[in-house]
Amino acid sequence: MQSKVVESLVKGKLTADLCEDIVHISEHYIAIIDGATSLVDHGTRKRPGKIMAELVDAALHDMEPQLEAPAFFRALSLHVAQALAPLWHEENERPTASLLVYSRNRAEIWVLGDGWACIDDEVHQFSIPYADAYTLLRCTYLHALIASGTTVASLIEQDPTLALISPFIRKQSKIQNRLPLPYGYGVMDGSPDCSHYVRVLPVGPGKQVILASDGYPLIHNSLAASEDYLQALLSRDPLMIHEHPQVKGLRPGQVSFDDRSYIRFMT
Numbered sequence: 167m168q169s170k171v172v173e174s175l176v177k178g179k180l181t182a183d184l185c186e187d188i189v190h191i192s193e194h195y196i197a198i199i200d201g202a203t204s205l206v207d208h209g210t211r212k213r214p215g216k217i218m219a220e221l222v223d224a225a226l227h228d229m230e231p232q233l234e235a236p237a238f239f240r241a242l243s244l245h246v247a248q249a250l251a252p253l254w255h256e257e258n259e260r261p262t263a264s265l266l267v268y269s270r271n272r273a274e275i276w277v278l279g280d281g282w283a284c285i286d287d288e289v290h291q292f293s294i295p296y297a298d299a300y301t302l303l304r305c306t307y308l309h310a311l312i313a314s315g316t317t318v319a320s321l322i323e324q325d326p327t328l329a330l331i332s333p334f335i336r337k338q339s340k341i342q343n344r345l346p347l348p349y350g351y352g353v354m355d356g357s358p359d360c361s362h363y364v365r366v367l368p369v370g371p372g373k374q375v376i377l378a379s380d381g382y383p384l385i386h387n388s389l390a391a392s393e394d395y396l397q398a399l400l401s402r403d404p405l406m407i408h409e410h411p412q413v414k415g416l417r418p419g420q421v422s423f424d425d426r427s428y429i430r431f432m433t
Contacts, residue, residue, distance in 0.1 A: 169196065169270055169375075173389045174429040179381070179420045186215035186263075187379050187427035188223045194231035196268040198281055198427050199223055200379040202353070205332055206259060214254065214261035221249045222263055222354060231271040238269070239278065239354075239361040247356030260339050262355045266292075266377045268369070273433060275367040275375070278360055279353045282385045284376035285369055289385060292365065295348040296341065297413060300334040303327075305407040322404055323418060331413070373433045381426025383410035389428055396422065 171191060178185030186201030199222050201215025225245035229238060254261060264279025275283045280297070283290045304327040311326070312318065341350045343357040352363020369375060378385050378392070383399055383406070386392045399410065406412035406423050416423050 169268070169431050169433050171196070171429065171431045172374075174427075175389055175393075176425075176427045177381075177422070178425050179422045184213070184216070185425045186213060186219050187381065187425040188219045189427050189429050190223050190226050191429070192227050194270050195226050195229065196270070196377070196429060196431060197222075197226060198266040198377045198379050198429065200264040200279070200281060200381075200425070200427065202262040202264070203424075204259060205328075205335055214256075214259060215263065217250070217253060218246070218261035218263040218354065221246050221253075221261075222265065225249065226267075231269075233269075234272070235269075235274065235276045235364050235366050236361040238267075238276065239364055240358040243354065243356055243358045243360055246354060250356055258336075260355050262339075262342065262353045264379070265354055266379075268375060268377065268431075273369045273371070275369060275377070277365040277367070278363060279351070280380045282376065282378040282380070282382060283367055284385055284387075285367065285373050287387075290367065293380070294351045294353075296334075296338065296351055300331040301411050301413045303334075304331050304413060305411040308405055308407050318405060322416060325405075325415060325417070369433055371433055374430065375433060376428070376430045378428040379424075379426055381422065381424040382428065383412070385428075389430065392428060396426075 174189050176187050176189050188199040190197040199219045201219035204214050266281045267276045277292050280293045307327055342353050343359040344350050352360040384395055405415040412423055414423055
């Protein structure tokens with residue numbers, strides 16, 4: 167099935183080199199790949215989220231076009247696991263990514279992890295319940311600090327909630343692609359078990375489709391409108407604790423609270 171790309175964007179919260187989002191466009195697949203940010207300081211080494219995003223991007227070029235979603239994700243996981251093995255040897259951390267994939271052949275959107283998928287005016291937001299839980303913890307604690315007299319400016323400079331939620335983040339690898347919902351969830355980390363968590367959205371012909379990473383707090387029907395909303399939100403809520411609670415806010419030197427990626431196309 168043919169599809170026409172209208173517009174797309176990838177923008178890092180810091181720099182393009184450090185951005186862990188990728189927009190993939192190939193003959194058979196269109197995808198948003200959102201590599202997960204690490205808590206560990208990797209110095210000048212490539213970050214695990216970027217490694218995973220690049221491996222997935224490369225593997226998508228080799229995927230068979232006729233596969234159904236479960237078989238696709240099992241095959242993709244095998245590709246990724248084999249490519250990752252010589253590149254990554256850390257015992258306590260594993261690169262991961264969320265994926266939103268449009269199969270041109272099957273006219274379906276496949277969702278693994280979090281992000282946005284819009285079909286005409288039908289908007290779907292996908293989140294990870296485990297991450298939603300500690301996001302609520304972060305935002306509640308920041309509200310309590312502000313109510314106690316701590317300034318927003320000082321919290322932007324030094325967000326104390328990282329120490330609060332980091333134990334939860336560090337344990338995510340123990341439950342991803344393992345436990346059932348609402349505690350477990352699926353992401354791309356090289357495990358074929360991720361196929362059990364994939365959500366499928368059928369897409370009819372002549373539809374406008376938008377795929378975006380969770381670096382957008384809200385999606386509109388154009389890139390310009392989505393960008394305008396993001397910039398207005400960052401101005402009024404740089405900590406990201408009000409209308410659209412997030413696991414992190416705007417930090418000094420950043421242009422947004424997270425890397426972001428967006429693609430709009432017609433089926």
